[in-house]
Amino acid sequence: MADDYLVRIGRLIRDARQHRGWSQSQLAGALGTSQSAVNRIERGHQNISLEIIARIGEALDSEIVALGTAGPMHLRVSGGRRLSGAIDVKTSKNACVALLCATLLNSGRTVLRRVARIEEVFRILEVLNSVGVRTRWINDDADLEVEPPAELDLDAMDHEAARRTRSVIMFLGPLLHRAERFKLPYAGGCDLGTRTVQPHMTALRRFGLDVTATEGVYHCEVVPSIAPDRAIVLTERGDTVTENALLAAARHDGVTLIRNASSNYMVQDLCFFLEHLGVRVDGVGTTTLRVHGVPVIDRDVDFSPSEDPVEAMSLLAAAVVTSSELTVRRAPVEFLEIELSVLEEMGLDLDRTPEYRADNGRTRLVDLTVRPSKLQAPTDKIHPMPFPGVNIDNVPFFAAIAASAQGSTLIHDWVYDNRAIYLTELTRLGAGVKLLDPHRVLVEGPTRWRETEMMCPPALRPAVVVLLGMMAAEGTSVLRNVYVINRGYESLADRLNSVGARIETFRDI
């Protein structure tokens, strides 16, 4: 028993080390020990103290062992089961976090309906609470009330929670209207390689924001007399940068023109919310936004963020890889149209209902039913583009789908440095995924999926893709440390179980 325990800890350490991309010698160097000692630890042949485990966890930036229910969550998947029935898409992580940041524009009370109860939202709530914003879940439907204080206590900001999110960067836009000097930690989020924040700084400089970045913290100073005197042309058509520019423009006394804006789903939801706050935004859905700012916003508002196209795509992919008939209800079709076209070209048997409106009154939804189909690899490569193109976050799901199709599919993720690399994790489940270069993988299908045990890749979508492979594989698979999945999906295991999956959650020791 004791030996078995050491072997399990050893495996956790090995997986965490491999995820960091370190050799045994590199870990040994960080611990001040020898490579052979690390080798013994990983094989479970060495007694180790809690102190050593803690040091290893620190060196690898990974919580190896935790006590009680707060420890890392893992999933045990009994795969090879067909799904059936219907499942609803939840509201999107990316809109919910942008709207939470946007509540900082308003002195009044904001109610957001059916907010995704996910770790990313919890982290942003922790940051808001730490600076004095009062937040409260008001019912079991996940409706959330947000009330900012008259004065924010920005020095009390919870940097640890903030640093775990990408979204906290969207505090910059609202805060530049509330403080002349403040600090914000560097943004985190999925580990996808370098993710620039320069376009944010370039856009917000036009509103008088001056940022010095040192030792993990942005030191921000605002010169209120500086205001945009001509159009703000974003250097990238990014989602969060467009949102930051919108947030800054919302309380700017005048009209701001933003060009090369993203018109993606979360940006549109933010524009609809700004309209509730009395801020008119012309051009929603296009790449030129004209924002009619309102210097003081003090309104009680009630808003329903829309459904998540990326969650819809994840659920469709779950049905495809498990050869199931499944209805995905409340799918925001406008943000999935190209994905659906590609899937139909690949031979997916897919039905959709007539469109209906999301609770925000604007976004078009449909229910999609997919049936088991013989898929062919697409002729052309799959690559993302800013909306309206294949959504960057949907690309990883094409890897799982391509692995279920006959033939070779080239997937080209030009956007992120690391995300395509994580897709090679599917080889551990039996898929033929070859890395051609850091941005391109060739997927050779169909796959005879096989069970495995592994750590979650440190990026949300590739982590879910691995989970889908495990659902397709006969036998029992284990996916360790799924915080990254919980960042973006609410109770995913339970919800998949409700349509026939068998996924158990557990924690170590």
Ligand SMILES: CC(=O)N[C@H]1[C@@H](OP(=O)(O)OP(=O)(O)OC[C@H]2O[C@@H](n3ccc(=O)[nH]c3=O)[C@H](O)[C@@H]2O)O[C@H](CO)[C@@H](O)[C@@H]1O
């Ligand atoms: C909280 C949130 O909403 N996160 C989403 C948002 O992150 P966010 O908007 O922060 O995305 P990033 O700024 O990281 O941009 C994504 C990447 O695309 C590159 N890029 C982007 C636009 C462009 O015109 N040219 C270009 O090269 C950037 O350099 C970067 O490498 O958008 C990403 C891209 O849709 C999504 O993956 C994230 O889920």
Ligand SMILES: C=C(OP(=O)(O)O)C(=O)O
């Ligand atoms: C990359 C993603 O998220 P974030 O921007 O929050 O890291 C994602 O949602 O896939």
